[in-house]
Every structure is written in C-alpha cells, then in structure tokens.
Amino acid sequence: MPLYQLTSQDTVSQVKPSSFQSEKQLQGLFEANLEKLLGVRFIATEFFTGDRQKGRIDTLGLDQDGSPTIIEYKKSSKENVINQGLFYMDWLVDHKGDFTMAAQEILGDQVAIDWSQPRLILIAESFSEYDKYAVNRIGANIELWTYRRYGEEHLYLEPIFTSTPLKKISAEESSMDAFPETFSVDDHLEGKTELIQSLFSAFQERSFALADEGEIIEKPNKMYISYKHGKNFCELKVQSQELKMWLDIPKHDLIDPHDLARDVSEVGHHGTGEVEVKLSSMDELDQVMDLVEQSYRVTT
Numbered sequence: 001m002p003l004y005q006l007t008s009q010d011t012v013s014q015v016k017p018s019s020f021q022s023e024k025q026l027q028g029l030f031e032a033n034l035e036k037l038l039g040v041r042f043i044a045t046e047f048f049t050g051d052r053q054k055g056r057i058d059t060l061g062l063d064q065d066g067s068p069t070i071i072e073y074k075k076s077s078k079e080n081v082i083n084q085g086l087f088y089m090d091w092l093v094d095h096k097g098d099f100t101m102a103a104q105e106i107l108g109d110q111v112a113i114d115w116s117q118p119r120l121i122l123i124a125e126s127f128s129e130y131d132k133y134a135v136n137r138i139g140a141n142i143e144l145w146t147y148r149r150y151g152e153e154h155l156y157l158e159p160i161f162t163s164t165p166l167k168k169i170s171a172e173e174s175s176m177d178a179f180p181e182t183f184s185v186d187d188h189l190e191g192k193t194e195l196i197q198s199l200f201s202a203f204q205e206r207s208f209a210l211a212d213e214g215e216i217i218e219k220p221n222k223m224y225i226s227y228k229h230g231k232n233f234c235e236l237k238v239q240s241q242e243l244k245m246w247l248d249i250p251k252h253d254l255i256d257p258h259d260l261a262r263d264v265s266e267v268g269h270h271g272t273g274e275v276e277v278k279l280s281s282m283d284e285l286d287q288v289m290d291l292v293e294q295s296y297r298v299t300t
Contacts, residue, residue, distance in 0.1 A: 003154060
C-alpha cells in the first residue's frame, strides 16, 4: 500500500517503504509500545521456557481482558513462525504457574488472569494464503498481523487473520479441569427480554459493520463482552433493562452532543474503557453508535 506525504502546497510525495535492520529492532519497538500497538501489557522479553521444552518466547504479555498473550516476530515471511508459536502455546497451557508468577512480578499480585482464551499473535511483513489457511484449520486463538515501515517515522500495522473464539465447553469438561470455563454470547443473553435481545442484535450488527468482515473480534467474558480491532474499543454488559457499555476513549476526546457519556475513570467498573454509555431503547441507537464508532476510530 503506497503512503504519501501531504505538503502545504497541495502536492504529495511518496514515502518509500523501508525495513528494520534486524528482527531484534522490530521486537524492541513493539515491546516499548505494546499497549499502544496491540493493547497488551508487557510481562517479559525472551522468556526462557526451561530445559524440558527449550526455547525463548519473544514477548510475553497480558491483554486488556486478562488473556495470556504470546507474541512472535519475523522479518521474513519464509520463516516457520506458525509452528514455533504453537510450540510456545503448548508450553503456556502446561505451565500456568510459571506465567502467573511472571505476570504477578511485573503487574502485581492482584492481577486477574483469564485462561479461557490464551492468544498467539504472529507478526511479519507478510503471510501467504497457505499460512492463513493453516491457522484457520488449526482453530486455535491465533492472529496474523502484518507491518510495513515507511521511512523513519511511519509504521503501518494490520491484522489480516483473527480466529473466532473457542466454543463453550461442557460442565463435565470444566469439572475435569481439561480446559478453563469459557463463555458465549448466548450466556449473556439468557433470560433477557425480547427488547434487550433486539437491542443487542442491533448493536452487534452495527459494530461489525465498522470494519471489513472478520476484522472485529467479539469476545464474551464472564462479566461482559468485549469488541476489539487489535485493541478493545468497547466492552458491553447485558443487563435486564439496558445495555451498559464502556468505551476505550478519553472523555475529553469524545464528541458527545447529547451528553450520553459518563466519565468513570475514577470509579470502579467492569471493562477496560473509562467512558460509560447506556442503551435502553432503539431511539438511542444512532446516538450511542456514534460514540462507539469514535472509540473504534481512536483505537485502530
């Protein structure tokens, strides 16, 4: 994708693509800006996986919803980053205690960790159609991201494949501790009125329409459903009389002519956003979705 620099004389000049000198330089840039770029809190770099499953995980982190996250980088798309990433994912689910200790050391003893959907983010300049087909068939929570550096001052980052969340497991499987408990959208809608379910369907349709098909991830958690395009832009809690949302945009950056938003940055609340909005009728949908879209634009 060509990138052009606008000048004051209404002319443009193309910014030529460039590259990183090494994979380590690429990794260092991401780790220094991990929350801004991916919405992931940094835990460790070059994390040693021990003598039994020897290796070093490029970056270990915890995302906004508390999901353990592994990030692997490759300058060349020819390197077999998918198999390497899957090897580390297997290590992660078998060594929850090691990850928990590392997370608590950096983020504090009270950090919340959700083991239902660990993430694997693979970052390279490009991936082949075979790569996308492979991760789709694997079915794990794997994301493929491409980057392009332009000159010395510009970085373009794009998620090109995000797998769908895993299906909810049975109570029997959960009791056997084969997998941690997971949640579905149906869990959040269970027992709710027809109005609330209609409001949610309308919100869901409008939210997915903000980006191309498959680019927005809907992730049901225990307390809320998060919507992300790389980073969270909205968290939604289905209540009996309304939908309550938290938007990941500062209150002072939000254009809110109808005064629908409330600053909850200093108040305890669910979700990662600091602005609270409520939706209780279809008449409010357009106004609320305007605020949701602003949060989406800020976080993309």
